Amino acid sequence: MGCGSSSPQQAVPPPGGGGATPPAPGGGGQSGQGGAYPANNANASRARGSDIAANNGVDAELERARAEDEGKIKMLLLGAGESGKSTIFKQMRLLYNSSERTDDDLRMYGVVARSNIVVAVRKLCAHLRNLGLEEELDRESRDAEGELGGGGHSGMSVRQAYDELMAYLVDNTANAAGGMDVKCGTVGTTSQDPSFSIKYPPLDDDLNTGKKDWVGQSPRAGLAANNDAKLFLAHHESIRILWQSETIKQVWAKRSAVNIIDSHKEYLDDVSRIASPDYKPTVQDVLIARVRTTQVVMEKYRIDGIDFEVYDVGGQRSERRKWIDCFDSVTAVIFVAALSEYDQYLAEAKRTNRMVEALELFRSVCNNRAFSNTSIMLFLNKKDIFTEKIMYSDIAAQRPFCDYAGPTKDFDHGVLYFIQKFKDCLIDDEFNDSFIHVTCATDTNNMEFVLESTRTIIMTDNLKRSGFLGAD
Ligand SMILES: Nc1nc2c(ncn2[C@@H]2O[C@H](COP(=O)(O)OP(=O)(O)OP(=O)(O)O)[C@@H](O)[C@H]2O)c(=O)[nH]1
Numbered sequence: 001m002g003c004g005s006s007s008p009q010q011a012v013p014p015p016g017g018g019g020a021t022p023p024a025p026g027g028g029g030q031s032g033q034g035g036a037y038p039a040n041n042a043n044a045s046r047a048r049g050s051d052i053a054a055n056n057g058v059d060a061e062l063e064r065a066r067a068e069d070e071g072k073i074k075m076l077l078l079g080a081g082e083s084g085k086s087t088i089f090k091q092m093r094l095l096y097n098s099s100e101r102t103d104d105d106l107r108m109y110g111v112v113a114r115s116n117i118v119v120a121v122r123k124l125c126a127h128l129r130n131l132g133l134e135e136e137l138d139r140e141s142r143d144a145e146g147e148l149g150g151g152g153h154s155g156m157s158v159r160q161a162y163d164e165l166m167a168y169l170v171d172n173t174a175n176a177a178g179g180m181d182v183k184c185g186t187v188g189t190t191s192q193d194p195s196f197s198i199k200y201p202p203l204d205d206d207l208n209t210g211k212k213d214w215v216g217q218s219p220r221a222g223l224a225a226n227n228d229a230k231l232f233l234a235h236h237e238s239i240r241i242l243w244q245s246e247t248i249k250q251v252w253a254k255r256s257a258v259n260i261i262d263s264h265k266e267y268l269d270d271v272s273r274i275a276s277p278d279y280k281p282t283v284q285d286v287l288i289a290r291v292r293t294t295q296v297v298m299e300k301y302r303i304d305g306i307d308f309e310v311y312d313v314g315g316q317r318s319e320r321r322k323w324i325d326c327f328d329s330v331t332a333v334i335f336v337a338a339l340s341e342y343d344q345y346l347a348e349a350k351r352t353n354r355m356v357e358a359l360e361l362f363r364s365v366c367n368n369r370a371f372s373n374t375s376i377m378l379f380l381n382k383k384d385i386f387t388e389k390i391m392y393s394d395i396a397a398q399r400p401f402c403d404y405a406g407p408t409k410d411f412d413h414g415v416l417y418f419i420q421k422f423k424d425c426l427i428d429d430e431f432n433d434s435f436i437h438v439t440c441a442t443d444t445n446n447m448e449f450v451l452e453s454t455r456t457i458i459m460t461d462n463l464k465r466s467g468f469l470g471a472d
């Protein structure tokens with residue numbers, strides 16, 4: 001699915017598909033009266049005249065399209081899955097397209113945000129169990145009860161919350177018939193009496209208020225996301241309680257093993273707002289929503305009198321065969337790689353280090369003949385997560401990067417090391433440092449600065465390549 005659907009954004013059709021225009025209803029070109037040729041000479045010359053005029057019109061149109069194409073800047077966002085391409089694409093829309101997102105769009109992102117939370121919680125709960133931390137939860141629950149003076153508990157304990165989520169989100173062992181009362185704490189060993197029950201809300205209605213849920217369902221988000229969004233509404237209180245526990249913090253610190261999207265911490269910190277029936281996604285919610293791109297999407301902008309066509313593609317391995325469809329006459333490629341992924345593995349190939357994959361991909365893009373006359377920019381993204389991660393995950397401890405000789409926990413040395421790794425992928429060493437940016441795609445201020453300077457560099461480089469400006 002492409003993200004968003006503002007009017008200028010289009011899914012790009014595959015080549016050869018849909019090229020020929022179907023015949024117009026009612027026959028089209030020929031007269032339909034027993035012959036293609038006109039009945040007399042006068043008619044013939046009138047017809048020739050109109051043919052010439054029509055041809056002239058077509059020629060003029062082609063010429064105009066060619067001139068327009070020549071002035072146009074075509075930009076591709078390339079990179080491996082989850083590197084941040086679509087997030088940058090969304091930032092461009094914020095910067096260069098003043099139209100608001102439609103309610104339909106926002107509803108889709110609302111469903112996506114809620115389902116993103118469920119996906120993260122599912123992974124966290126399963127990981128908690130694999131790490132053998134259930135007893136920690138029990139201890140936490142007992143301590144909390146002790147603090148309340150032993151006289152019962154105010155609502156659900158963290159262990160009960162966990163058990164409910166395991167039963168409904170992970171193991172599907174709960175009897176979840178819609179609308180009926182369900183007991184919680186039926187899975188695993190609970191140290192608390194699971195004496196409360198929850199109700200599945202009727203579709204689109206808030207559990208407590210019965211108010212119509214603004215987000216509701218969105219066919220554009222897909223069945224799985226809609227189902228997860230529904231689960232979110234039924235279990236958001238347990239999610240909120242579990243997320244506040246100390247035990248889940250330990251699991252969060254070890255999340256790279258299970259590929260949880262780091263930016264979804266922002267959603268988890270704000271579960272009650274996202275569960276509210278009035279919930280309408282904010283600009284930031286839309287930015288951090290994760291939807292895997294599965295078709296090439298294009299958006300057009302006119303900036304300072306110049307036309308830009310920007311293409312966003314899916315980065316996972318299975319999506320890359322579609323890239324070639326948009327490799328023609330490319331002015332600039334923005335190659336996006338996530339700096340923070342040096343200790344993570346691909347979602348689609350669990351043994352491949354993500355940074356190694358990004359480096360290989362960068363090598364093949366830079367050395368692709370289709371881009372011999374194209375400016376290639378490198379965005380080393382997710383610098384915010386990198387900053388945090390180097391504090392506990394040593395670069396040199398990762399087998400592919402054991403040659404890292406810089407100090408641990410050092411942002412600058414770490415970034416320079418990876419920049420050199422990307423530069424080493426090039427056959428010639430023409431790569432100009434001004435073509436490299438260290439970015440945080442979810443930060444609009446940072447992206448505004450980076451995208452504006454990228455635009456200037458691309459336009460200058462384009463003029464140089466077409467001979468309008470002298471080369472350095
Ligand atoms: N914290 C943080 N999160 C980011 C950053 N860039 C992207 N993300 C998050 O990472 C997730 C993946 O980003 P996407 O933009 O969907 O990645 P993509 O490259 O388009 O992935 P594919 O469509 O699979 O190729 C999203 O949930 C983003 O919110 C960043 O700089 N910092």
Ligand SMILES: [Mg+2]
Binds near residue numbers: 086292312313314
């Ligand atoms: Mg994408």
